[in-house]
Amino acid sequence: MPPINETHDPALRSWVGSAQEPGCDFPLQNLPHAVFRRAGSSEPWRGGVAIGDQVLDLAAALASGAFDAASAAAREALADAALPALNALMARSPEDWSALRLALSRALREGAAAQARLAPALVPQAQVEYTVPAHIGDYTDFYTSVHHATNIGRLFRPDQPLMPNYKWVPIGYHGRASTIGVSGQAFARPQGQTLPAGATQPVFGACQRLDYELELGLYIGAGNAPGEPIPIGQAERHLFGVCLLNDWSARDIQAWEYQPLGPFLSKNFATTVSPWVVTLEALAPFRVPFVRPVEDPQPLPYLDDAQQRRAGAIDVQLEVWLETEASRAAGGGAMRLTRTSYRHAYWTPAQLVAHHSVNGCALQPGDLLGTGTLSGPTPGEAGALIELTRGGREPLALPDGSSRTFLRDGDAVILRGWCEAPGAARIGFGECRGTVLPARHPAG
Numbered sequence: 263m264p265p266i267n268e269t270h271d272p273a274l275r276s277w278v279g280s281a282q283e284p285g286c287d288f289p290l291q292n293l294p295h296a297v298f299r300r301a302g303s304s305e306p307w308r309g310g311v312a313i314g315d316q317v318l319d320l321a322a323a324l325a326s327g328a329f330d331a332a333s334a335a336a337r338e339a340l341a342d343a344a345l346p347a348l349n350a351l352m353a354r355s356p357e358d359w360s361a362l363r364l365a366l367s368r369a370l371r372e373g374a375a376a377q378a379r380l381a382p383a384l385v386p387q388a389q390v391e392y393t394v395p396a397h398i399g400d401y402t403d404f405y406t407s408v409h410h411a412t413n414i415g416r417l418f419r420p421d422q423p424l425m426p427n428y429k430w431v432p433i434g435y436h437g438r439a440s441t442i443g444v445s446g447q448a449f450a451r452p453q454g455q456t457l458p459a460g461a462t463q464p465v466f467g468a469c470q471r472l473d474y475e476l477e478l479g480l481y482i483g484a485g486n487a488p489g490e491p492i493p494i495g496q497a498e499r500h501l502f503g504v505c506l507l508n509d510w511s512a513r514d515i516q517a518w519e520y521q522p523l524g525p526f527l528s529k530n531f532a533t534t535v536s537p538w539v540v541t542l543e544a545l546a547p548f549r550v551p552f553v554r555p556v557e558d559p560q561p562l563p564y565l566d567d568a569q570q571r572r573a574g575a576i577d578v579q580l581e582v583w584l585e586t587e588a589s590r591a592a593g594g595g596a597m598r599l600t601r602t603s604y605r606h607a608y609w610t611p612a613q614l615v616a617h618h619s620v621n622g623c624a625l626q627p628g629d630l631l632g633t634g635t636l637s638g639p640t641p642g643e644a645g646a647l648i649e650l651t652r653g654g655r656e657p658l659a660l661p662d663g664s665s666r667t668f669l670r671d672g673d674a675v676i677l678r679g680w681c682e683a684p685g686a687a688r689i690g691f692g693e694c695r696g697t698v699l700p701a702r703h704p705a706g
Contacts, residue, residue, distance in 0.1 A: 263498055263542075263546070263549065263569060263573060264356065264360065264498075264542055264543035264545075264546045265546065266546045266547055267360075267364075268364070268367070269291065269293075269363055269364055269367040269543070269544075270291055270544075270546060270547050270686065270687075271291070272291065272685065272686055272687040274290045274291060274367070274371060274687075275290065275371065275372045276289070276290040276313055276314065276370045276371060276372060277370065277371070277372050277373070277374060277377045278313045278314040278316055278370065278384065279314065280314030280315040280316065281313050281314035281370075282314075283314070283315075285688075286314060286315075286688075286690075287312075287680060287689065287690025287691065287692055288312035288313055288314055288315075288538075288689075288690065288692075289314070289687050289688070289689060290313065290367060290370055290371065290687075291544065291686070291687040291689055292312065292540065292544050292687075292689035292690070293311050293312070293313065293363055293366050293367065293370075293541070293544065294311065294312050294503070294538040294539055294540045294541065294544065294691070294692075295309060295310070295311055295343060295348055295351070295395065295503070295538070295539045295541070296309070296310050296311075296312065296317070296392055296395055296537040296538050296539065297309055297310070297346060297347060297348065297392065297393050297394075297395045297537075298310045298317055298385075298390045298391065298392050298393075298537070299390065299391060300385065300389055300390055300391075301389055301390055301391040302391070306346060307346040307347075307393055308320065308321045308344055308345070308346055309321070309343045309344045309345055309346070309348060309351070310385070310390075311343070311366060312387070312538055312692070313370055313384075315386060315387050315388070316384040316385065316386055316387060317384070317385045317386075317387055317390055318366075318370070318380065318383055318384060319383045319384070319385055320340060320343050320344035320383075321344040322382070322383035323340070323344075323369075323380055323383045324337075324340050324341060324344050326379040326380060326382070326383060327379060328369055328376035328379040328380050329365055329369065329376075332361075332365040333361050333365070335357065335358045335361040335362075336358075336361040336362050336364065336365035337365075338354075338358070339351060339354055339358045339359065339361060339362035340362055340365070342354060343362060347395070347396050347397050347628070348395050348396045348481075348502075348539065348628070349396050349397050349627045349628040350627075351502075352396060352481060352482065352483045352484075352502040352627040352628055353483065353484055353485075353627040354483075354484070355484065355499075356483070356499050356542075356543075359483075359502070359541060359543065360543055363541065363543055363544075391446075392444045392445065392446075392537035393444055393537075394442055394443065394444050394535065395444075395481075395505075395535075395537060395538075395539055396481060396539075396627075396628035396630075397628050398439040398442055398628055398629065398630045399439065399626050399628060399629055400436070400439060400625075400626065400629045400630075401436075401437040401438060401439045401442065401533070401629070401630045401631075401632070402434050402435070402436055402437060402618060402629075402630075402631050402632065403434060403435055403437050403477075403509055403529070403631075403632035403634060404432055404433065404434040404609070404614055404631060404632060404633055404634045405428075405432075405433040405434060405634040405635075406432065406607040406608050406609045406614070406633045406634045406636070407606060407607055407608065407633075407634055407635055407636050407637045407638075407645065408424070408428065408429070408608040409606060409637040409638055409639050409643070409644075410634065410635040410636070410637035410644075410645060410646070410649065411423075411424055411425075411428055411433075411608075412424050413637060413644065413649045414648065414649070417648070417652070417653040418517075428608075429558050429559050429608070430559055430562070431617070432565075432609045432613060432614055432617045432618075433634075434614075434618070434631075434634075435524045435525055435529075437509075437525075437529060437530065437533070437632070438530050439630070441530060441531060441532050441533060442533045442534075442535060442630070443532065443533070443534055443535070443696075444534070444535060444536075444537050445506075445534060445535070445536050445537055445692070445693060445694045445695045445696070446695055446696075447532065447534045447695075447696045447697070448696070448697040448698075448699050449510070449531060449532040449696065449697075449698070449699060450531075450699045450700065450701055450702045451468050451469055451472060451671060451698060451699065451700060451701040452468070452469045452472070452512045452515065452527065452528075452531040452532075452701070453466065453467060453468050453469065453701055453703070453704070454466070454469065454512065454515040454519070454527040454528070455515065455518055455519065455527075456469075456470075456514040456515055456517075456518050457517070457518045464518060468701035468703075469512035469513075469514055469515055469701075470514055470668070471512065471513035471514040471648075471654060471667075471668045472510070472511075472512055472513070472668050472669040472698060473510070473511045473512075473513050473646050473647045473648050473668055473669065474508050474510060474511070474582065474646060474647065474669065474675045474696075475508060475509040475510070475511055475634075475635040475645060475646050476508070476580055476582050476600060476602070476635055476636050476637075476645035476646065476677055477506075477507040477508065477509055477632045477633050477634060477635060477636060477645075478504055478505065478506060478507055478578065478580075478604055478632075478633045478636065478679070479504065479505040479506070479507035479535050479630050479631070479632055479633075480501055480503075480504055480611050480614065480615075480630070480631040480632075480633070481501070481502045481503050481504070481505070481539055481628065481629070481630060482500060482501065482502065482615070482625045482626065482627060482628065482629040482630070482631070483499070483500050483501055483502035483627060484499070484500055484627060485500070485624060485625045485626040485627055485629070486500065486619055486624055486625055487624060488622055488623075488624040489622040489624075490619075490622065491564075491616070491619045491620045491621070491622060492615055492616055492619040492625070493564075493616065494564060494565060494566065494567050494570065494612055494613065494616040495567050495569065497611075497612035497613070497615040497616045498542060498611070498612050498615075500615055500625065501542050501611055501612070501615060502539065502541065502542065502627075503539040503540055503541040503542055503544075504539070504540050504542070504545065504576075504578070504611075504691075505535050505536045505537075505538065505539050505540070505691065505694075506535065506536035506580075506677045506678070506679050506691050506692075506693070506694035507533065507534070507535050507536075507630075507632050507633075507677075507694065508533065508534040508535075508675060508677055508694055508696055509529065509533050509632055509635075510529075510531065510532045510533065510534070510696065511525075511528060511529060511646070511648075512527070512528040512529075512531070513528070513648055513668065515527055515528040516528035516529070532696065533632075534694055534695070534696035535630075535694060536677070536691055536692050536693065536694035537692065538691060538692045540689065540691055544689060545576055545578075545681060545689075547681075547683055547685070547686035548576055548577050548578070548681040548682075548683050548686065549573035549574075549575070549576055549577075550573065550575045550576070550577045550605050551571060551572060551573060551574070551575065552570050552571055552573075552574035552575045552610050553571075553575075561613065564616060564617075564620055565609075565613045565616055565617060570610055570612055570613065574610035574611075574612055574613070575604070575605050575607065575610055576604055576605065576611070576681075577603055577604065577605040577681060577683065578603060578604035578605075578679050578680070578681055578691075579601070579602075579603055579679060579680050579681065579682070580600075580601070580602050580603060580604060580636060580645075580677070580678070580679045581598055581600060581601045581677070581678045581679070582598070582599045582600040582645065582675065582676070582677060583596035583597060583598050583599065583675070583676040583677075583678065584596060584597050584599050584660070584666070584673060584674070584675060584676075585597075585673070585674040585675075585676065586660070586662070586664060586670070586672065586673055586674075587670075587672035587673070588662060588664060589662050590672075590674075592662070594662055596674070596676055597660050597661045597662065599647075599650065599658070600642065600643060600644060600645060600650070601642065601643065602636060602637060602638035602643035602644075602645060603636075603638060603643075604633070604636055606636070606637070606638045606639065606643070607633060607636060611631075611633075614631055614633075615631070618631070637649060647666065647667070647668055647669065648668075651666070651667045651668075654667040654668060669698050670698070671698055671699065671700045672697070672698065672699075673697070673698050674695055674696065674697040674698075675695070675696055675697075676693050676694070676695045677693065677694040677695075678690070678691070678692075678693050678694075679691040
């Protein structure tokens with residue numbers, strides 16, 4: 263696991279003044295990566311690092327000579343981080359990632375000699391647009407919240423809410439990467455087959471039970487060769503960083519298609535990720551013990567070690583906000599639906615990597631693992647509308663006087679996340695926003 267070092271010192275301040283503003287997601291202790299360009303321009307995409315309300319253009323920073331005195335590893339990693347996708351940086355070693363983080367931290371601190379050279383490389387975040395930060399070769403979505411799995415199970419299998427394998431094996435399905443989009447994504451309401459209540463044959467049409475799923479995304483760093491499993495003790499060396507992720511779900515299509523092979527059209531129409539990738543090293547102060555209830559089965563040896571039990575989980579605070587067309591028109595803004603934490607997940611990031619590769623599956627830099635819906639133990643911590651509304655039977659009353667069972671056209675869902683702990687600087691993930699558009703009916 264990445265250790266706590268000088269870059270995490272909560273007393274550090276940046277010469278970028280906005281990095282010290284209360285509630286800022288991107289203080290000097292964070293330094294997440296993204297790929298950006300000025301909004302509406304034809305500039306090339308390139309890597310950037312967030313500091314306060316600015317983006318440090320890494321290509322410009324590299325050209326400025328401000329890092330000429332940094333270590334060779336830091337300079338080489340910086341060159342990779344400046345590219346139009348983060349895969350080359352992700353493929354490097356944790357030691358190289360750490361060297362780059364240290365060089366960036368020192369260059370952006372108050373009093374740094376690099377300030378004069380780097381100041382022209384700053385671009386206001388309000389003036390940029392983002393793309394998906396890596397070429398995602400493969401995408402796997404897991405099911406790591408025992409509370410979500412139990413709540414969903416109660417809706418469909420009251421006599422056996424949790425399947426017998428759940429507490430033994432990390433459940434997941436292999437998804438697709440072609441429709442993963444960055445925050446700001448707008449997508450058409452999906453269409454497919456559904457089986458109406460009481461019907462004996464399905465009908466085709468637009469989804470009527472569209473839902474969001476509050477998740478985190480885990481980007482793979484260095485991969486593994488086919489046939490070579492990644493041991494649990496080495497798994498975090500293969501994890502580059504974390505983002506917010508919304509795996510949109512068509513619940514009515516899902517109910518008809520998911521047996522016997524699992525999700526297909528109900529999940530492959532859109533997944534939205536936040537633009538910023540918070541490195542695993544930045545999250546070091548927010549690690550917490552991985553604990554299983556004593557009455558539950560403990561992980562098999564290939565999924566268990568002392569390091570995971572000591573600090574395998576991560577306490578990321580998470581929220582879901584809903585902005586409706588009506589609230590947008592009235593200037594009322596978004597309404598919070600949920601607040602929970604990633605610490606409630608039943609499986610840790612390292613366990614997901616170890617399990618995914620244990621059969622010899624080769625992971626590659628930039629591959630994305632979704633955690634699955636991250637619901638907590640109380641009703642207000644549910645990470646999807648299907649839980650909040652008990653399968654649509656109990657509409658959710660909104661602060662503006664309206665209600666929802668599932669999402670309507672024009673709704674925007676915003677995910678937010680941050681970490682805070684005593685003796686550490688608060689860091690955040692930015693936001694992950696997606697908007698539902700009307701269905702596009704097939705011609706002919």
